Amino acid sequence: MGKILTVLLIELLILIVSVFALKIESTVGFLLLLVSIVFAIYYGAKNEKIRYRLQDAFSSSRRFALILGIILIFIFPLFFMDSPYWVFVITIGVIYIILAIGLNMMLGSLDLVNLGFAAFFGIGAYTVGMITAKYGLHLPYLIVLLLAGIVAMIFGLLLCLPTMGMKGYYFSLTTIAFGLAVELTINNLEWTGGPGGIKNIPHISLFGLNLGDSYTVFGYDLPFQLNYFYFALVIMLLVMLVAWLIHNSRIGLSWNAIKEDDIAARAQGINIKVYRIYAFAIGSFIAGVAGAIFAPLMGYIAPTNFTYAHSITMVAMVILGGIDNIMGIALGAFLLSIAPEKFRAFSDYRMLIYALIIILMVIYRPQGLIPKKIRKYDFIGGAKDE
Amino acid sequence: MSENILRVENITIQFGGLKAVEDVSFEVKKGEIYGIIGPNGAGKTTILNAISGIYTPVTGKIYFKDKDITGVEPHILVEWGIARTFQNSRLFWDLSVLDNVLLGMHTRKKMGLFRAIFNRDYVNQEFRDSIKEAEELMTFFNPELVERKFHDAKSLPHADKRRLEICRALASNPDLILLDEPSAGMDPAETRVLMEELKKIQELRENITMIIIEHDMRLIGGVTDRVLVLDHGKKISEGTFAQVSSDPRVISAYLGGSLDA
Numbered sequence: 058m059g060k061i062l063t064v065l066l067i068e069l070l071i072l073i074v075s076v077f078a079l080k081i082e083s084t085v086g087f088l089l090l091l092v093s094i095v096f097a098i099y100y101g102a103k104n105e106k107i108r109y110r111l112q113d114a115f116s117s118s119r120r121f122a123l124i125l126g127i128i129l130i131f132i133f134p135l136f137f138m139d140s141p142y143w144v145f146v147i148t149i150g151v152i153y154i155i156l157a158i159g160l161n162m163m164l165g166s167l168d169l170v171n172l173g174f175a176a177f178f179g180i181g182a183y184t185v186g187m188i189t190a191k192y193g194l195h196l197p198y199l200i201v202l203l204l205a206g207i208v209a210m211i212f213g214l215l216l217c218l219p220t221m222g223m224k225g226y227y228f229s230l231t232t233i234a235f236g237l238a239v240e241l242t243i244n245n246l247e248w249t250g251g252p253g254g255i256k257n258i259p260h261i262s263l264f265g266l267n268l269g270d271s272y273t274v275f276g277y278d279l280p281f282q283l284n285y286f287y288f289a290l291v292i293m294l295l296v297m298l299v300a301w302l303i304h305n306s307r308i309g310l311s312w313n314a315i316k317e318d319d320i321a322a323r324a325q326g327i328n329i330k331v332y333r334i335y336a337f338a339i340g341s342f343i344a345g346v347a348g349a350i351f352a353p354l355m356g357y358i359a360p361t362n363f364t365y366a367h368s369i370t371m372v373a374m375v376i377l378g379g380i381d382n383i384m385g386i387a388l389g390a391f392l393l394s395i396a397p398e399k400f401r402a403f404s405d406y407r408m409l410i411y412a413l414i415i416i417l418m419v420i421y422r423p424q425g426l427i428p429k430k431i432r433k434y435d436f437i438g439g440a441k442d443e
Numbered sequence: 444m445s446e447n448i449l450r451v452e453n454i455t456i457q458f459g460g461l462k463a464v465e466d467v468s469f470e471v472k473k474g475e476i477y478g479i480i481g482p483n484g485a486g487k488t489t490i491l492n493a494i495s496g497i498y499t500p501v502t503g504k505i506y507f508k509d510k511d512i513t514g515v516e517p518h519i520l521v522e523w524g525i526a527r528t529f530q531n532s533r534l535f536w537d538l539s540v541l542d543n544v545l546l547g548m549h550t551r552k553k554m555g556l557f558r559a560i561f562n563r564d565y566v567n568q569e570f571r572d573s574i575k576e577a578e579e580l581m582t583f584f585n586p587e588l589v590e591r592k593f594h595d596a597k598s599l600p601h602a603d604k605r606r607l608e609i610c611r612a613l614a615s616n617p618d619l620i621l622l623d624e625p626s627a628g629m630d631p632a633e634t635r636v637l638m639e640e641l642k643k644i645q646e647l648r649e650n651i652t653m654i655i656i657e658h659d660m661r662l663i664g665g666v667t668d669r670v671l672v673l674d675h676g677k678k679i680s681e682g683t684f685a686q687v688s689s690d691p692r693v694i695s696a697y698l699g700g701s702l703d704a
Binding site: 299302303305306307308310311313314317318320321322323324325326327328329335339431432433434436437 | 495497516517518519521522526527529533534535536537538539541542545546547549550552553554556558559560563566567569570571574593594595611615
């Protein structure tokens with residue numbers, strides 16, 4: 058019972074602190090809060106006793122922790138009903154979590170540093186924009202979502218095949234070129250709206266609900282952004298589940314083997330080409346899906362939404378959060394997509410502060426906020442623990 | 444049908460202008476422990492790399508179970524029954540000891556994307572079976588490997604790293620296993636234990652054939668049935684260890700100098 062209480066208290070604390078951190082308006086207050094959080098985590102992690110108690114509590118009541126966590130995430134945006142803007146920012150954060158998990162299939166699992174991942178995001182968003190706004194086709198949204206994923210996946214495979222034998226810098230350079238090529242093509246083609254992008258993308262309508270409408274629940278008028286938050290959240294949870302299932306299968310294991318040593322992996326009978334195709338196909342599909350949520354939420358998309366800088370940010374999210382650890386990646390993506398908003402008070406120095414945080418993190422915690430764990434196979438059931 | 448499991452016919456392997464292996468032929472019988480020795484740079488590892496598919500010979504053919512395997516990719520050869528270890532242990536260092544052995548079973552335990560996502564009962568059962576099998580295999584070599592199954596491979600003591608690599612190779616249930624200097628970096632006591640273990644492999648897996656590259660002559664003399672001697676990429680002698688070690692060409696290759704001297 059004590060363990061469940063510990064989990065409950067910790068998760069509630071995280072919720073309260075994060076709501077407070079987003080709501081606090083004084084910049085000094087926010088920085089003070091940030092510093093105290095860092096200290097609390099630092100000393101908590103250093104103290105063996107506390108660390109052991111927390112690990113024990115979370116690992117012995119994993120299901121409870123997971124369900125409670127999901128419930129709290131569902132409640133989270135309700136604290137921001139007074140400002141739809143924050144709900145919007147949080148929703149963008151969720152979309153970036155989806156993107157970062159997709160990117161991790163290449164970057165984290167296979168060590169293929171893709172510096173053009175925003176292109177797949179853009180391709181997904183443009184697919185939706187073209188279908189629904191430019192051509193005004195009235196397809197069911199879920200079909201459009203699927204199409205966005207598939208089109209992004211086709212481009213993913215187009216990038217995968219010629220780069221099949223590439224590793225390291227050569228691969229990264231090629232992906233930079235690919236990202237720029239996609240961005241410039243969208244920017245220069247009249248067909249895709251050029252630099253003006255695509256306007257008036259209709260809202261998602263799903264099972265008779267229009268996500269662009271405000272709904273009134275118990276007398277409260279909910280901002281329409283909240284609909285998008287919940288939709289993005291459901292997709293995010295699905296993507297996380299799929300990522301977890303793949304990581305904990307022989308596919309994830311083979312990816313990690315190739316990442317460690319491709320010659321040794323081949324000597325175990327692993328066909329590297331097949332596993333690279335898997336990573337590209339799934340990763341770019343997920344990015345396309347993220348784009349398909351992004352486009353209708355924004356209502357307007359342009360090439361400037363999918364630049365090289367966005368690709369770099371996505372890579373930073375995965376590395377800072379924790380390579381190959383789903384919770385870590387989610388945390389990294391969320392923090393890095395919220396941070397620029399909190400640093401608005403610094404106006405021109407905003408990106409400087411952002412960059413400083415990244416540099417400090419890489420120096421002091423290169424393994425990420427929540428590092429990857431050794432596979433313990435405790436999900437298979439029936440196996441004895443040590 | 445011949446009783447030979449492997450037949451190497453006149454292979455030449457060339458890197459640019461350098462002939463690393465020149466016109467070498469030999470046959471390995473089923474169930475045999477076959478040693479390859481020779482001074483540094485004699486082309487031993489190159490031959491192993493050709494058999495396991497990493498290099499393709501410029502000329503010549505390699506037959507495994509009477510099937511031409513020249514130029515076949517390494518991952519397919521594992522499926523056909525050839526496993527190997529590497530000269531400087533190429534384990535998956537950041538993966539656990541257990542994961543390393545599980546990866547060795549890759550060709551026998553296929554798991555596609557659809558099953559991974561939609562058929563978790565299959566996945567769980569597959570992992571349960573694989574883990575049990577992996578633990579049995581590790582126990583055979585060193586029960587300590589099982590105790591450390593959730594540790595990074597890089598955290599193991601040196602001798603256990605070499606053992607783990609042999610475990611991983613055996614996990615694919617090969618008919619032919621290629622061991623590239625299994626005793627490298629071991630002290631004499633550890634090497635003696637290794638010799639016992641190599642002999643035990645044949646009790647564990649009947650009919651398994653082994654090709655061993657070694658510098659440690661006691662090990663070669665102690666475990667091999669026949670030995671191939673290479674020098675400067677050419678075959679200079681073949682036979683039992685006693686035969687080759689009294690062959691004047693072998694002695695001169697190791698001690699230097701020419702035959703006529």
